[in-house]
Each structure stands twice: as structure tokens, then as C-alpha cells.
Amino acid sequence: xxxxxxxxxxxxxxxxxxxxxxxxxxxxxxxxxxxxxxxxxxxxxxxxxxxxxxxxxxxxxxxxxxxxxxxxxxxxxxxxxxxxxxxxxxxxxxxxxxxxxxxxxxxxxxxxxxxxxxxxxxxxxxxxxxxxxxxxxxxxxxxxxxxxxxxxxxxxxxxxxxxxxxxxxxxxxxxxxxxxxxxxxxxxxxxxxxxxxxxxxxxxxxxxxxxxxxxxxxxxxxxxxxxxxxxxxxxxxxxxxxxxxxxxxxxxxxxxxxxxxxxxxxxxxxxxxxxxxxxxxxxxxxxxxxxxxxxxxxxxxxxxxxxxxxxxxxxxxxxxxxxxxxxxxxxxxxxxxxxxxxxxxxxxxxxxxxxxxxxxxxxxxxxxxxxxxxxxxxxxxxxxxxxxxxxxxxxxxxxxxxxxxxxxxxxxxxxxxxxxxxxxxx
Amino acid sequence: xxxxxxxxxxxxxxxxxxxxxxxxxxxxxxxxxxxxxxxxxxxxxxxxxxxxxxxxxxxxxxxxxxxxxxxxxxxxxxxxxxxxxxxxxxxxxxxxxxxxxxxxxxxxxxxxxxxxxxxxxxxxxxxxxxxxxxxxxxxxxxxxxxxxxxxxxxxxxxxxxxxxxxxxxxxxxxxxxxxxxxxxxxxxxxxxxxxxxxxxxxxxxxxxxxxxxxxxxxxxxxxxxxxxxxxxxxxxxxxxxxxxxxxxxxxxxxxxxxxxxxxxxxxxxxxxxxxxxxxxxxxxxxxxxxxxxxxxxxxxxxxxxxxxxxxxxxxxxxxxxxxxxxxxxxxxxxxxxxxxxxxxxxxxxxxxxxxxxxxxxxxxxxxxxxxxxxxxxxxxxxxxxxxxxxxxxxxxxxxxxxxxxxxxxxxxxxxxxxxxxxxxxx
Numbered sequence: 001x002x003x004x005x006x007x008x009x010x011x012x013x014x015x016x017x018x019x020x021x022x023x024x025x026x027x028x029x030x031x032x033x034x035x036x037x038x039x040x041x042x043x044x045x046x047x048x049x050x051x052x053x054x055x056x057x058x059x060x061x062x063x064x065x066x067x068x069x070x071x072x073x074x075x076x077x078x079x080x081x082x083x084x085x086x087x088x089x090x091x092x093x094x095x096x097x098x099x100x101x102x103x104x105x106x107x108x109x110x111x112x113x114x115x116x117x118x119x120x121x122x123x124x125x126x127x128x129x130x131x132x133x134x135x136x137x138x139x140x141x142x143x144x145x146x147x148x149x150x151x152x153x154x155x156x157x158x159x160x161x162x163x164x165x166x167x168x169x170x171x172x173x174x175x176x177x178x179x180x181x182x183x184x185x186x187x188x189x190x191x192x193x194x195x196x197x198x199x200x201x202x203x204x205x206x207x208x209x210x211x212x213x214x215x216x217x218x219x220x221x222x223x224x225x226x227x228x229x230x231x232x233x234x235x236x237x238x239x240x241x242x243x244x245x246x247x248x249x250x251x252x253x254x255x256x257x258x259x260x261x262x263x264x265x266x267x268x269x270x271x272x273x274x275x276x277x278x279x280x281x282x283x284x285x286x287x288x289x290x291x292x293x294x295x296x297x298x299x300x301x302x303x304x305x306x307x308x309x310x311x312x313x314x315x316x317x318x319x320x321x322x323x324x325x326x327x328x329x330x331x332x333x334x335x336x337x338x339x340x341x342x343x344x345x346x347x348x349x350x351x352x353x354x355x356x357x358x359x360x361x362x363x364x365x366x367x368x369x370x371x372x373x374x375x376x377x378x379x380x381x382x383x384x385x386x387x388x389x390x391x392x393x394x395x396x397x398x399x400x401x402x403x404x405x406x407x408x409x410x411x412x413x414x415x416x417x418x419x420x421x422x423x424x425x426x
Numbered sequence: 427x428x429x430x431x432x433x434x435x436x437x438x439x440x441x442x443x444x445x446x447x448x449x450x451x452x453x454x455x456x457x458x459x460x461x462x463x464x465x466x467x468x469x470x471x472x473x474x475x476x477x478x479x480x481x482x483x484x485x486x487x488x489x490x491x492x493x494x495x496x497x498x499x500x501x502x503x504x505x506x507x508x509x510x511x512x513x514x515x516x517x518x519x520x521x522x523x524x525x526x527x528x529x530x531x532x533x534x535x536x537x538x539x540x541x542x543x544x545x546x547x548x549x550x551x552x553x554x555x556x557x558x559x560x561x562x563x564x565x566x567x568x569x570x571x572x573x574x575x576x577x578x579x580x581x582x583x584x585x586x587x588x589x590x591x592x593x594x595x596x597x598x599x600x601x602x603x604x605x606x607x608x609x610x611x612x613x614x615x616x617x618x619x620x621x622x623x624x625x626x627x628x629x630x631x632x633x634x635x636x637x638x639x640x641x642x643x644x645x646x647x648x649x650x651x652x653x654x655x656x657x658x659x660x661x662x663x664x665x666x667x668x669x670x671x672x673x674x675x676x677x678x679x680x681x682x683x684x685x686x687x688x689x690x691x692x693x694x695x696x697x698x699x700x701x702x703x704x705x706x707x708x709x710x711x712x713x714x715x716x717x718x719x720x721x722x723x724x725x726x727x728x729x730x731x732x733x734x735x736x737x738x739x740x741x742x743x744x745x746x747x748x749x750x751x752x753x754x755x756x757x758x759x760x761x762x763x764x765x766x767x768x769x770x771x772x773x774x775x776x777x778x779x780x781x782x783x784x785x786x787x788x789x790x791x792x793x794x795x796x797x798x799x800x801x802x803x804x805x806x807x808x809x810x811x812x813x814x815x816x817x818x819x820x821x822x823x824x825x826x827x828x829x830x831x832x833x834x835x836x837x838x839x840x841x842x843x844x845x846x847x848x849x850x851x852x
Binding site: 025026029030044045046050052078079080081082083098099100101145149150151155157158164165166167168169170171173174176177178194195196197199200201203204205206207208209210211212213215216217218219220222223230236262267308309310311314317333375377378379380381382384385387411412 | 455526627637662
């Protein structure tokens, strides 16, 4: 049996490289930096105060204490947004706000809490011409942000491949980047196939079903950072299928189809791709549900065929496509987490197939339990909608007893629970 | 010292309830269902085949085996999207596709793999009028999805408060919901304050800085599922501040300000809120960096004041606001995870303050190590941009030795690493 990890790896290797686009800073949140970015200037570009207080010369106040304060004359007031009016001489101080530029001659800031106006009516800030008592011998350089403290000119501030976080947004803004190069969000065509499909808003007559799988897959693509475009359903006709596939592959980074890949007479998706000259990489998977699968390459692009059945299509997606697509788009939040849990009821194995069992997770008595849900058939979607993830039951002929440790692939939405379990349960 | 968890809880209790809006199905991915939704019909609404094969009467084939096949006459072909042409009588079968409706009289589907055309040229499907050999005594009801197998009419399919996952999208589509009620994404005004601020695209002169904190906070809000609107910077003027706050509170679900909340002369944000008659809930936090904090309520809304300093503002945001806002918006993916790790270097505590230490995580020798980064000052943002999260150093007078276990609040982007560590490292 081919390992799932190997299949994911092979799928990933066929995903085309992403283009680069320039976006404005606010649009870049969560995107992936496409080029190394270097600081065009020092940040801060001038020495500034890190506190509200008084800019001083450290040597003037070396002997200061609460018992024996040093008295300085206030010669300037430097609020935020202003430049100093004059340099500082011996025995002088300047009232200074957080972030304001240091006056020439000053090397240290004494916090306002460590000072006292000589004239009590000057509280809290002493005006120019009046005196301030320094109560603490603040060491030289204290409470001053020197030039380049945060970033030096020419320093790497964001590496190619790095995710744009809020802190990086702040740093880029401070460095003057109002736009930056990021990788494009990949696009995918989602093509529902089958004569039986009608629109969601329609009432199906006997033999018809609503087009639900394509919308479920489009939602899953969104979670992976891929922009989906859902096509109108295509009828089971090889010519028509080939035509739509040809259009889709030229307009999108990836093509997914739903339906038309099992053993029946109307399962013409593979034939339509072959007619175009596409090369088949995978024809099915050792997975239940989710065995029906098709992967082909054509014109340097990848096309993937999923079951027409929403539960089967989503299982294939979550186990095989989700990890590959999240790495492609750089949206690791779309990934599921793997975690160990105990199954709470006996489970039968399937020979030659990895069984993806829909489970609900529960913390109980320091353990993480995985409860198999009712309705595990590939035709049942409601259990998947209620589940927290999949317990992965390895291939075999036997039964796993209740209490057996299994690997669970869980939605990251369960992270709060998992996180708590991590901190308290191990 | 007030516990952080208690502060988060109090902040949460003041967030206003969210409105309800109807959105189309594809727009609902990741949103929170605002009303209980019940199935308007059975799914499936008619019994259908779960396999490609032959619809039969189980009693006709009870004795079938590969050695002694039962021969049936094919009287109908039911491809996907079609209705049966006639009911099935004794000794009759209908070729049927996955998802196609069962003919009247039939109760079971035999998989095509368990059948054989009597005339070999009929492979793979036997035409009407010809005979098919049934090789397996398939039990009654097998490979048939009965009416309501997935969902019964009137059954709860999505509960108020539930997150819309891809599987739920599929289920809602199958039930005919082309739009649904969800909670609105909350909106927030982000108001930068300070005379020193210039736009990101401008070159600051001495005393000026680029408006970076508001953009960093806007990015963090986006991660929490809150829609930010960044205002033009407001000058340090109580009248002007009050005016903008009044506008913002009527137009947005939440108001955040950056700057103007420390001890300096220009720190007028609190005064501006008080002038409007707002009630102060918190005036500062036992947190470093991130001590500067203001929370007020007014007109049933909450307004939060953060430091003008991006690193301090983000630390306050990540520890206090992020968990509260993610629960408010229902976007749990924006939460950080708490995990235990060992600090790799000695760390000093701060008396009376929780210290949020920026760390890089690394797995080494079955351990998870938290490396303190260079540049922990609140004026330094670059270390925060490189960090994986915060090691939480409890208040105290001492030093924690290298190797001490600490709680780390990590970005969920580190989930792959954490997940691997979980599976292999414990």
C-alpha cells in the first residue's frame, strides 16, 4: 500500500509555482513574502525617549538620590511630534515625551516618576525656566532608544517565504513599505459533473440531486487559502467535459472535478482528460471513504478528480489535498492537526485500506477520547458535519478494541480543546 | 494582582452582541450560524443506489454464488439523473448508476463487480432485454441509501453558534439552503492618536514617526475575524479626540485607540472618553510590556486604548484582546495556543507584573525549547516579528534558570511544529 504521506508529497510536487504580485500593506496580512525585504533606513532614525520624563546628561545626575536630589534647570519641552529647540548644557534638563527626539547633549531620560518639581505647583511637568529635582541616579543611556535600535539600515526585515503577521505589518509600516511583493493566492476551478445535478435553489425531481459536493469542496479550498470558482455542472458527455477542462486549465492554477470517476457507464472524467493528452498520476486511493480519486497533469498544471459524493470527496480532500494545498498557498491555518487519542468503541479495520473514521473528541479524566459517530457511510454527510476530525484506522483484517490509541486528524478549530488538553492532560 | 484570565473574561462581558445577517451559502464558510436550522425535507428524498450495479429483489438472489449464479433479465437502465421507466418484477434486474433512484419493487443493489453479463459482449453493462448473472447473494437493503438516510425532514442540521465548515456547506446545499442567517463579522474603528504620526508613505522628519501601530493592530483584528477600519491619525487635542470617539462609537461595534494613554502631558485619550461620560473599567495592566491599557464603556459599546508603541500594543492585544475577540467573532483560528516548553536561557522576573517574553520555539531531543529573542524592550518590534509567541514569566523577584518549564502562548501558525511535537514528542 502506498503511504498517504507519499501521495501528499507527489501531489505537492505537481502543483505549479505561484506568481508574485504587489499588494498594499493592509492587504498583505496572512500572505507570504515573495522577496527578501531589507530596511531602507534606520528605525528609529533619530535617538528618542522611551519614557515620559526628563532628558538629562547622565554625568550631571550621577550622585542623585531621594535623600539628596540633583536640581536641574528645565530649558526645553519636547512633546511628541516636535523637534528639540536647543541643545542641553551642563545642569540642564528638557521635559520630554515618549517617542520625542532627544536634544543634543542629552544621553539619558529620567522617568517622570523618578523626579519632582521644585515648585509643587508645577506638577506634573515643570515649565521652561523652572527647576526639577532628579531623585534617582539613572544610568547613562537609560530610557533612550538609540538610532537603529529596532532595525538597522540594510538589515533583512522579512525573508522570502515568511508569513506576514501583525508584528511584521507594524515593522514594514515603520520602515515605510506601503506595498510589498507577495505570492498570489492560487486559484482553482471546481467543476461539478453529472446529469443528475440541479442548482441548490431548485427542487430536485426523482433522479436529480442538488449540486452540493462542489460547494463543499469550494469551502474547503477557501480554508486552504485557494480561491475557488465553481462552474456550472457539466453533463456526462466526453466532448463537453474535454472542452470545459481545456478552458479551466488555461484560466486557473488548479482544476478540481466532482463526480464521474467511479466504475459506472457515465464516469467519463478520466476519458475526457485522456482525450486531451493528460497524464494520469493516480487513479484511486487506498482510503475509505474516498477511494475514488484521479490526479492528472496537463500543460504544466495539475487536475484532481474527486467523488461526486460529498462525504467521500471531503475525506479525500482532508487527508490528501488539504496538507498539500495549505503548503502551496502558505496558509498553514487550513491544516488539520494530528494528535493521539483513544477510540471509545471497538472499530473494524478494512484490508488494504486506511479507514478514515469520523469522530467527536472529548476530554475526560485526563484522557482525550475519540467517539466514532453514527453514519460512517460515504453517502452520509451529516456525521461529517458534526465531527471534529478523522480517526485513522490502519489497514488490516482485525478489530481495534475500545481504548486503542489512534492518530486523529482534527480540525484546527478544535485547537482550544487540544491546547487545554496539552497543558493539563500530559 | 488581577489574573489575566479574569481580565479577558471582563473584557468579553462588555463586548456587544452581534447582529444577524443573511448571506449566500458560499459566503458563509467560517461564519457562525445565528439560528437553529432544520431540514425542510428528507435527504435523500427517494431511495437511491449507493453503487454502480444492478437493482434487484433480494429474495430473487438469495441463493446466488460464483459457482451457482442467479440469472436475471435486465428490464431497465437507470443512469444518474434519470427516473426508472418501470417497476421490477420477479426475476428482473435494472442496470443502475450510483445516486440513481431505485425502481419500484427493487430493494437491493448488487455491485457491478459481483455480476457478469451472460453474453460476454455486453461488458460492462448489460442492455435492456439481455441477461445478467448475479454472483453474490447480496443481503436485502445493501448498497441502497434509504429515504432520509443522511437527514430526516425536521431534523436539526445546524445549531445556533455552530461554525460553518465545508461539510456543513455540503449538507446545507443538499437541503436546499442557498442562503442562511449568520452573525455579522464585528467591525472595529482603529484610531491612531499623536501629533508625531505621519502616513506610512511619508518620510518622517525629526520628531515624527510613521503610523505603524494602527496598521499592526488592524492586522491583528483581521486575524481575529474582526473587520478593521483605520482612521486618519488624530492630534493630541481633547476636543478633537472626543469628537472622533463619538463618531466611531456610533458607527462601529468596537473602538480601539493607539497611543495617548501613558503618564505624559499629551496622553489625553482617557480625558477625552471621560468628557463624553464613558465609564473606565481598566486603566492599566499587570503586564510587561503592555502595561499601558485603557478599557471604557459608553453607550453599550466597549472602547479599548492601547500603547502607541507597536510592540507593547501587540503584546496587550495578543494576551488580553485576542482570546476575547476570537470568541466574540467565532473565529477560533485567530487564537494562540498555550503549550509547555523549557526556556533555554535564564530569565529575570518582574515584581507585580506578568512578563511576556518573545521566544522562538525549537524541537530538540524530544523537548520543546523556548529561546528568548534579542531585543525584548517595548520599543523593539523586530524581535516580535521574528517570534513564535510569548513565554509567560510569572511575577516575582527572582530569576528562572535555563530549563525551567514555562507556559508559551504560540501563534497557531506554529501548529505543524506543535502537532508533530505532540505526536512524536510525548
